[in-house]
Amino acid sequence: MDKPVEEISTVIRLLTQSVPSLQQKTIERFFTRDAAFSHPFCRVPSFKGSRWYVLKIFQWYKVMSPRIEMEIHSIAFDEKNLKLYIHMSQIFSIWVVPFHVAPVTLTTVLDLTTDSSQSDPPPNPDPEQPLYYIKKQEDLYQPSEFIKFLLPHIGHWLVSTWHLLATVFCIIGVTCLWPMLWLEENGYLPGRVAQGNLAYPLDRKIDEIKQQ
Numbered sequence: 001m002d003k004p005v006e007e008i009s010t011v012i013r014l015l016t017q018s019v020p021s022l023q024q025k026t027i028e029r030f031f032t033r034d035a036a037f038s039h040p041f042c043r044v045p046s047f048k049g050s051r052w053y054v055l056k057i058f059q060w061y062k063v064m065s066p067r068i069e070m071e072i073h074s075i076a077f078d079e080k081n082l083k084l085y086i087h088m089s090q091i092f093s094i095w096v097v098p099f100h101v102a103p104v105t106l107t108t109v110l111d112l113t114t115d116s117s118q119s120d121p122p123p124n125p126d127p128e129q130p131l132y133y134i135k136k137q138e139d140l141y142q143p144s145e146f147i148k149f150l151l152p153h154i155g156h157w158l159v160s161t162w163h164l165l166a167t168v169f170c171i172i173g174v175t176c177l178w179p180m181l182w183l184e185e186n187g188y189l190p191g192r193v194a195q196g197n198l199a200y201p202l203d204r205k206i207d208e209i210k211q212q
Helices: 004-017 020-030 051-064 143-150 155-176 178-185 202-210
Strands: 031-039 042-044 069-078 083-092 102-113 133-141
Touching: 004 020, 004 051, 004 069, 004 083, 004 102, 020 031, 020 051, 031 051, 042 051, 102 143, 133 143, 143 155, 155 178
Parallel strands: 031 133
Antiparallel strands: 031 042, 069 083, 083 102, 102 133
């Protein structure tokens, strides 16, 4: 891709709505050979030849739901960090499960690279314009969305009910432990509590999240 924001919609539709041969060509053209994939139900780490396993996941997706309808709502490109964010909705239907039609909403995060050494680059008509390749795809679903794949019809309502109960628990917890808020507001919260963990200093983990 030379213009990720403009081209990614077409790439996604080719991955999810095209025939298997075109689906494979899309993976081979736009994904690096060591591409990683992350989803609530499966994962492929980055290693030499991992793209083949990513292809099999997309192919299985098509086996389960030969027809996938989708709508892309928004696209954002963090050019500095080479991350592409796509917010979309899709209709997934497992053909062997009667009446199974699951409209789900998700955010896909794509880590891009301009390094063609791990890719199969097409001829670039403009050497001054870098080509972008997908080195990692991460599909992010809310629990109330991905449960629709496992428990059609009732899963969404079960998770929504759980979320409401958790909200009530938060309200009860704040009501019972409100003195902690007063102590923090006035600078009286004990050091061990204020640092976030009684046994392990959080500062040791800061470098870890900076590397994510």
